[in-house]
Amino acid sequence: MYLNSNLKFLRKKKGLTQEALAEALTISRSKLAGYELTITPPLDAMVRISDFFKVSLDILVKEDLSSYSEYKLRELLETDQFLRGRKLRILATTVDEQGRELIEVVSQRAKASYLAGFSDPEYIAELPRFALPFLPMDKKHRVFQVDGDSMLPIPDGAWIVCEYVDDWTAIKDGERYVIVTEQDGVTFKIAYNKIKEEQKLLLCSANPIYVPFEIEIEQLREVWRYRLAMS
Known part of the structure; x- marks a missing residue:
């Protein structure tokens, strides 16, 4: 599983300190440090990490992102975001007077x-x-x-x-x-x-x-x- 190393890799890729990323994920810096080493984050933390970096959990866990070339990394991440709808529009919808979707x-x-x-x-x-x-x-x-x-x-x-x-x-x-x-x-x-x-x-x-x-x-x-x- 590559989640720990990928978390550290992506943080550095974005030029973020542990303090800055921890604040964005609403966790303590010490917890983030543990996640970057050997501790497996709980599911809710994994979801926040996935959403923040716009990378699917499947890729975060299974792919060693540090082994990819710059081109392949960009291609992989952009493809993943596209397939999962992250590059698409917000779905237009309608609601009733109580705010319930129609x-x-x-x-x-x-x-x-x-x-x-x-x-x-x-x-x-x-x-x-x-x-x-x-x-x-x-x-x-x-x-x-x-x-x-x-x-x-x-x-x-x-x-x-x-x-x-x-x-x-x-x-x-x-x-x-x-x-x-x-x-x-x-x-x-x-x-x-x-x-x-x-x-x-x-x-x-x-x-x-x-x-x-x-x-x-x-x-x-x-x-x-x-x-x-x-x-």
């Missing part, structure tokens, strides 16, 4: 404008919206209308409730997702995650007449995980 509805007709407006709070505020009290309150949901017969038995025109995915590396093989891309707009497909190996997603249809295809990760704009269908 579920916006993207119809077949609205899909044409969604690609241009998904990050615009004013556009999102104009979409129809409602609440479903049985859905988890700590997750963001949106409803999309299915277009076409590629995902049978979910038919053309069906409404699907989806959960926002901010960490694209967490996309699970064989599960259904609404994928928003620069090239294809809003699509509903079965995804296979090839991000870490090839920087790609493989997208398949449930209907075998449609040919699977790959998309480069740079084309991705949003990912929503399918939760349930409504007729």
Whole structure:
């Protein structure tokens, strides 16, 4: 595990003293000194370290960052931030009078404008919206209308409730997702995650007449995980 050495490496890379970093992480300098040596931080401290340096816990623990060239280090960190949504916009959303998040509805007709407006709070505020009290309150949901017969038995025109995915590396093989891309707009497909190996997603249809295809990760704009269908 490289967490201890990576913490020290990243601190020095940023030109920070132990006192300055400890203050930023809201821990004592002595605790930070221990973390840089042999002590394993508790989970909440690991999360703060990950958020501060904008590096995933997976990389902090498994990768010896000091062994990388300057170019490879920059490439690795920037790629990790991109895949986990840290370079993306804040998700535009709507709330009710009590401050509870609402579920916006993207119809077949609205899909044409969604690609241009998904990050615009004013556009999102104009979409129809409602609440479903049985859905988890700590997750963001949106409803999309299915277009076409590629995902049978979910038919053309069906409404699907989806959960926002901010960490694209967490996309699970064989599960259904609404994928928003620069090239294809809003699509509903079965995804296979090839991000870490090839920087790609493989997208398949449930209907075998449609040919699977790959998309480069740079084309991705949003990912929503399918939760349930409504007729």
